[in-house]
Every structure is written in structure tokens, then in C-alpha cells.
Ligand SMILES: Cc1ncc(C[n+]2csc(CCOP(=O)(O)OP(=O)(O)O)c2C)c(N)n1
């Protein structure tokens with residue numbers, strides 16, 4: 001895949017946010033707050049680092065990506081469409097009965113969806129299984145997953161973290177969206193999991209702390225993760241919930257609601273869409 005400049009990548013992330021908010025607005029429901037906070041890390045992964053062939057999503061040697069936080073599906077679909085795995089027009093089928101783009105991802109390799117997710121906590125272990133399978137098959141592909149602060153309130157996440165370190169899965173990388181928001185409010189109020197990086201380190205992971213909305217830092221961290229041997233890597237990205245549209249930023253209310261028509265108009269303006 002072509003290496004894109006930081007500016008081009010930032011522009012792709014903006015494009016993803018535009019499609020995310022269009023999808024959720026069109027469906028009248030969905031989750032855009034976390035999809036916005038993680039859009040930059042997802043862009044860095046998909047458009048800078050992932051070894052993937054959009055015209056051949058079944059390619060055996062492709063890097064894998066598991067969206068552990070399945071509710072952020074709009075972000076994944078927007079990225080896959082931008083890559084060209086399927087036509088961008090299909091995004092408007094988001095959450096409609098009978099389409100492949102359901103509210104929570106349903107396994108569908110043709111569409112680039114590597115795993116059904118939505119039940120928080122399962123994706124980290126599923127990714128470990130894929131990484132172990134690569135080792136057994138003597139394959140060089142890497143396995144990434146997007147984890148979240150709210151998702152890590154599921155105990156099984158920490159079992160998966162322990163397992164990946166035990167097996168020294170250096171082909172395993174976690175992108176961690178630390179936006180300090182979950183479904184019921186601020187994570188630090190509901191169930192505090194700080195300090196996140198120290199916890200990963202205590203479990204023998206290599207942990208890199210970055211500004212998860214800074215493309216330069218994201219790309220550098222992805223390179224560092226790929227060069228790290230003997231243990232898995234967690235990229236802990238401190239992000240802003242709803243990043244990119246001022247009225248949404250850092251407001252737990254926008255975890256899982258559609259924007260009103262008025263909010264949608266403001267979002268389009270702030271994201272630079274001419275009306
Ligand atoms: C096992 C499980 N428990 C509860 C839920 C309901 N749920 C959906 S999203 C969410 C909050 C998750 O927080 P985070 O992933 O940080 O989401 P953000 O608000 O940042 O998008 C919860 C509890 C779920 N999907 N799975």
C-alpha cells in the first residue's frame with residue numbers, strides 16, 4: 001500500500017468522520033462519539049500500516065483487525081469503504097434490515113469484517129487466537145484490535161492481556177482508545193481503570209502512550225510496535241470523545257445517539273462540508 005503523508009492521512013480521518021455522522025444521522029441511531037475519538041488511530045492503522053489488499057479481502061497473509069468495541073462499527077465501515085473494499089454508497093445501508101453493515105459487525109470477509117463483535121471484552125482474546133494461528137502456520141501477518149476504556153471494564157480483557165504476554169505474541173498489537181467515556185458517563189467516575197499503560201506494563205506488554213488524535217504520533221507508534229520483539233504492544237491513545245466537532249467533544253451524551261438535524265448541520269459545517 002502507498003505511504004500517505006500526515007496531511008493526507010488527517011484528511012482521510014476527516015472524511016471518515018463525515019461518513020460516520022452521515023451514516024448515524026441517516027439511520028436515526030448508532031454510536032458516533034467513540035467512532036470519532038478513534039477515527040485517527042483507525043486511519044493510521046488502515047491507511048498507513050495495515051498490510052492489506054482491498055481488492056482481495058480473503059488474502060491469507062493479510063494483517064487482521066478486530067473491532068473489539070463493536071458499537072463503533074460506523075468507523076470501521078467508513079474505513080473499509082474508503083479503502084475500496086466495498087462501494088461507499090453502501091454506507092447508507094448502515095443499520096438497515098438485511099444489509100451487511102449492521103449496528104454491530106457481523107463476520108463477513110468479503111466486506112473486510114474479520115469478526116462479529118459487540119459483546120465487549122471478547123475481541124482481545126479473539127485477536128490473540130488469530131495471532132497464535134499465524135505462529136502455528138508460520139505466517140508473518142500481524143493482528144490488531146481496537147480496545148476501549150469502557151470495554152476494559154470487562155474482566156476477560158485482562159485475561160487476554162495476560163495470555164498475549166505469556167505467549168510473547170509480538171505479532172499482536174492493541175490500539176487503545178482512552179477517551180474517558182463509556183455508556184453511563186465518564187469512565188473515571190463509573191469504574192476507573194487508570195493508569196492504563198502501567199497496567200499493560202505490569203502484564204509484560206510494551207506500552208506506548210500517545211495523543212491518539214495526533215497522526216504523527218500514531219504512525220510513529222505503529223512503527224515502534226511492529227519493531228518490538230518478544231512481547232505484544234499496546235498503543236494507548238488518549239483521545240477526545242466526539243473529536244472534530246465542538247458540540248460533541250467530551251460529552252458522554254453522544255456515546256450512542258443520532259445527531260438531531262440541527263446538530264448534523266453544525267457537524268457538516270465544522271467538518272468542512274459545503275452545503
Ligand atoms: C459485555 C458487554 N456489556 C455491556 C455492553 C453495553 N455497552 C455497549 S457500549 C458500552 C460502553 C463501552 O465504553 P467504550 O467502549 O469506552 O465506549 P465509548 O463511549 O468510548 O464509545 C457498554 C457498556 C456490551 N456491549 N457488552
Ligand SMILES: [Mg+2]
Pocket residue numbers: 034148149150177178179180181182
Ligand atoms: Mg470510551
